[in-house]
Amino acid sequence: MAKNTHQPPTGTRDVYPLDAARRRFITESWRRASVLHGFEEVDGPTFEHLDLYTVKSGEGIISELFSFTRTGGEKTYALRPEFTPTLARLFAAKAGSLPKPTKWFTLGAFFRAERPQRGRLREFLQWNVDMLGDDSPAADAEVIATCVSLLSSLGLTPADVRVKVNHRYALQQWLVQRGLEVDKHADLFKILDQRGKLPEADFAAALAPFGFNTEQAEIFTKGVVRLTVDDPAHKGPGPSPEVVDLTFFAQAVTPLAQQFTQMGIIDWVDFDLSVVRGLAYYTGMVFEVHEASGAERAIAGGGRYDNLVELFGGPKTPAVGFGMGDVVLALVLQDRGLMPTDAELLDRAGFxxxxxxxxxxxxxxxxxxxxxxxxxxxxxxxxxxxxxxxxxxxxxxxxxxxxxxxxxxxxxxxxxxxxxxxxxxxxxxxxxxxxxxxxxxxxxxxx
RNA sequence: GUGGCCAUAGCUCAAUUGGUUAGAGCACCGGGUUGUGAUCCCGGGGGUUGCGGGUUCGAGUCCCGUUGGCCACCCCA
The missing domain is CATH 3.40.50.800 (Anticodon-binding domain)
Incomplete structure (x- = not known):
């Protein structure tokens, strides 16, 4: 070993037989959950033209990905950091002949040039599930149900993981109503995104410039675990009426909640106003899956992106989907003692x-x-x-x-x-x- | 990109204030005993102490650099 001067590149993994069994355990679970819910497998190149990624995310994205030019060549490529642009291209190329909705999933390796840390590597596996051509809350719920189905099949329960759901569009409408201009929303979202990293007092203070007093900030810190829209009896002492006036939210989210109930996954879901997702392109429902105690990074994240297919040259198409990486998922399974033994892994992986x-x-x-x-x-x-x-x-x-x-x-x-x-x-x-x-x-x- | 900690056999770890030829358990390979996942006995392969330089009579040990790992920040599609 000491003689071996060739170490694997930063943030990559060497895969030995048991690692391969562990990997296959996860990928086969992903595939099974996808197929169970009627999604069909697709895939694309593992590298693309660099500009496919700058279209959506701007030039700033370049430092976050592995890009290269072939020796003597002129085109610049990039290892794929995500699947959505490829998906949009696949869809756009055949949109006319595809069914509505089109339900696709993919799984494979993705690459990001970031410094590795717990739950994050430079090369990782990611499962993507997307539903195109259906703008209904039922589609939102169907995608989330597929995600929950996977979690459940691995032995996780609503006590282990939570699906945190928000609605970006409704949130923005509400903020506008409150007098916060649209161009300030991104700044606010950034702070909401940092909720877990800031002490509660600092968090509340950071929200003040956006028109929230300390008391009102609580709706973000505590989240909206239970919808109380059909609970008009909710009066008495407590926060000011202004704080609990979440009518805006209820209107957007009630149809979703009804779908979750029908699909039997409502127990997994918390409605949480602080989940906004970093990306600007989400247009409606957004969600993240977290370990219940807040340990580890997000297990999965996604939402509705009704403008993206058009941005990539396709017909205007509503879409909703999510991605889940193997790294955090494996950590959570280990945390919870749910990673099978070596013998079970070999058996379940078919080895x-x-x-x-x-x-x-x-x-x-x-x-x-x-x-x-x-x-x-x-x-x-x-x-x-x-x-x-x-x-x-x-x-x-x-x-x-x-x-x-x-x-x-x-x-x-x-x-x-x-x-x-x-x-x-x-x-x-x-x-x-x-x-x-x-x-x-x-x-x-x-x- | 920034910062902190770390690096000895495949794995977990030893090695006296800097002092002979860097050890042990497990794992691996071979031999033996008892026809059953086991126990026991014997033997073997494996290391330029991540790499490079420096200090020193002498470096696994001290210093610098570098690579890699872990953790956090940035970011998180």
């Missing part, structure tokens, strides 16, 4: 052998190991054998168990083998003719 073939040490048995493996593989079974020299049955069984194999076949002689189920520990009382072993295993696996 666990169906059968491990061992010999009892007799020369005639040794001769049958490879032929039996070959026969098993011919019928589509994942078969392995040891590469160790030992004849020790105990050590060979350990080798088999370490591989995660479901069954072991102990070859007794040129004709017979004894089967053992490594998961239950049950071993057949009598050996089986070797020629029948493949079919026997298939049966026991339910194939």
């Amino acid at each position: 666990a052998p169906d059968v491990f073939v061992i010999s009892n040490g007799q020369p005639e048995s040794d001769e049958m190991v490879r032929p039996l493996c070959a026969a098993l593989r011919r019928v589509g079974l994942h078969a392995r054998h040891t590469y160790k020299a030992t004849k020790n049955v105990g050590k060979l069984l350990k080798d088999a168990a370490d591989s995660g194999a479901k069954f072991v076949a102990i070859i007794e002689n040129a004709q017979l083998a004894t089967l053992k189920d490594l998961r239950s520990g049950q071993q057949d009382p009598a050996p089986t003719p070797i020629s029948l072993v493949p079919e026997m295993i298939r049966q026991r696996l339910g194939m």
Whole structure:
């Protein structure tokens, strides 16, 4: 190792077999949740022309991404930092022939030239789910439901993670009503975005220039955990009526809340006025998924962006979607003790052998190991054998168990083998003719 | 881009105020015993102490640089 002077680039990961199993566990969960909800998989290049990214985000984005020119070439490319521009291009190119709504997902590697820290690397996997051509709250909810479905499938519960939902458009309308000019909104949003990093008093003080007194600032610090719109009895002592007058918000969000209820995910959702997302292009509902205690960065984020497809040269198309990275997700699963054990990972990722073939040490048995493996593989079974020299049955069984194999076949002689189920520990009382072993295993696996 | 902490075997860590040939456990490989995931015994491979320079009779240890890691800021599509 010390001799190895080639270290991986900053913020990248080397992937060993167990890492690959862990990665596949996550990507397969993403894929399953997407398909379950009717999304179809798409993908694009991992690098694009640089200007695809400056269109939306301006020149300032360049320092945040990996861009390059081919030696002797003139075009400037960039490793993709996100999928949305590519998605917009894919959609725009075939918009006329695509169904409404178009429901797409993708997963793959993305790259950002930022300094790595907890929950953030320079190369990471991201899952994107987007629904184009449907501007209804039902579409917003469907996208969020897909996200919740993934979280739930990994063993997370509403006690572990919260989906924080806001509505940018409604929030802005309200701010305008309060007399805050539109060009000040971005500054306010920036402060809202920093809520978690500022002491409460500092946060309230920072809001003062935008027309919120300390008491009123509480609606941002505490969030709006429960909608009280259909609770006219909510009177009595408490904040001034001005503070709780969230009619604006209720009008925008009630239809969403109804959809969440119908889809059975309302328990996961908090309405939270401080979630604004950094990006300017969100036009309606926005949301982030956070670990419940506030530990870790956002697990996922997204929202409605009804102008973006048009910006990339497509027809005006309402759209809603989100992205989720693998880095924070894995951290949260570890925090919560939900990352499967190594053996489970190998199994769930599909890397666990169906059968491990061992010999009892007799020369005639040794001769049958490879032929039996070959026969098993011919019928589509994942078969392995040891590469160790030992004849020790105990050590060979350990080798088999370490591989995660479901069954072991102990070859007794040129004709017979004894089967053992490594998961239950049950071993057949009598050996089986070797020629029948493949079919026997298939049966026991339910194939 | 800025700042703090860190770097010894594949992993977790030792190594006396700077002092012989840098060790141990686990893991890996091989041999042996008991036909069952195990125990026990024996042996082996592995390190230019991340890299480069400096101070010193002598550096894993002290100094500088560099690369990488962790954490925070900036940013977060």
